[in-house]
Amino acid sequence: MANSAKNSFYVTTPIYYVNDVPHIGHAYSTIIADVLARYKRLTGYDVLFLTGTDEHGQKVEKAARDRGLTPQEHCDLMVGPFKELWDRLSISYSDFIRTTQERHIKVVQNIFQKLYDQGDIYKGFYEGWYCIHEETFYPESQLVGGCCPACGREVEWLKEESYYFRSSKYQDRLQAYIKDNPSFV
Ligand SMILES: [Zn+2]
Incomplete structure (x- = not known):
């Protein structure tokens, strides 16, 4: 730049x-x-x-x-x-x-490594009904006849190892900021 x-x-x-x-x-x-x-x-x-x-x-x-x-x-x-x-x-x-x-690829790897090293990212599992078309998980209660509520296609049960962002680490700071800056959101 x-x-x-x-x-x-x-x-x-x-x-x-x-x-x-x-x-x-x-x-x-x-x-x-x-x-x-x-x-x-x-x-x-x-x-x-x-x-x-x-x-x-x-x-x-x-x-x-x-x-x-x-x-x-x-x-x-x-x-x-x-x-x-x-x-x-x-x-x-x-x-x-x-x-x-x-x-x-290099830049993304660097950013994720930095976040991982400072404890902002952790590994866990996510599972649920998934529609490939929207690339979205849907709760069972939203399925229509066992199919995707958005496109009607078949959904599949997917369990995947995922990396999560530890947003809880920033909770106090975020809450304080939003309180001090009411127009922020
Ligand atoms: Zn769908």
């Missing part, structure tokens, strides 16, 4: 899931971010405008399997249509990041 006398401004789109080619919703979010980036540049800001692709998750794995490809092969093929669309729409992004890139 440039470190000049100018005010700097950072904007990012969501990093998009590559389980399929881009649709109008991706364009919508990215055009809004582009408008903001262009406006800030016009008013003298040094702008870093990021977009990219999220290449992890079960949806991506499943899409790859359905096409007979490895997840990486599938992602490599999917990134093209995203970049072509941003070119067609003249999106003025500064950087395109892919979560399978070494530079991304």
